[in-house]
Amino acid sequence: MSGLALHTDLSALGRLQARMTRLTRAERRPLLENAGAVLESSARRRIQSDKRGPDDLPWRDWSPAYAETRHSGQSLLSAEGGLLDSLRAEVRGEEVEVGSNLVYAAVHQFGGAEVGMPIPARPYLGVSPADKTEILSVVDDWADALLGDLK
Template identity: 35%
Template sequence: MSGVGFHWDIANFAALQRRVDLLSHMDTRELMDGVGAEVASQWKRRIEFEKTTPQGVAWAPWSNRYKKTRTAGQSLLFSERHLWDSITHLLSLDGKEVDVGSNLIYARTQNKGRGKIPARQFAGLSSENKQDLREIANDWINQQLTGGLQ
């Protein structure tokens, strides 16, 4: 994927990895698909509503010159939804990895900044985002261990 991206694999759930290893016969595609969907959703919320970095720092506003080209109701990174619509996740065939990202050429520039364009980081995980992913993993593992009887 070109542009900007995020990669996560099952080993990133260190505390849960031991439990998963005990259950190595399990198909993790559902878990990793859920992780990918959640990360994509987190990034989209950041673009549409939060307008902050994963650490909670507000994005730089439009320059005065650029602001003059915008109409009422347009917002940073969300005005025509191209970036928002491009964020997706792709699951590996074995279900042990998921990639989240955008294939738009300008996604990396918006996320990291370049030249006179300030960074408006949307990709990445806040501590709250990471906690959400741990909860998804814990719920999935508990469901697997109880056979879905909860």
């Protein structure tokens, strides 16, 4: 019979256990703050320049009648800058929330049909594939910083 015997070095398991303990006991607020900053930055970029949702689908343009009421320098979701200025990432316990406290922010995110307004959804909040990649990098950096001296 052929086979493979694996002998475990107990000191390696001890190091692994120490790393796992450090990760589970670590203060996660800095990690959540950094992840929130990634998502807040993405939402700001969507409003300022991308004009696309986290799914990379472009937002619908203004209706021709509404477009006639807009002034130079105004664009989708950016008239006076109120929505952009209101975006915040907030850590609450073991979660981070990114959003706005403005009443009309939800109408722009989800559309106005539910409240009787003819405004299409223009999602600016959410997690895109690029956001996921960047957040994973933030998590890696956080874990590396915690575990750097346990090699």
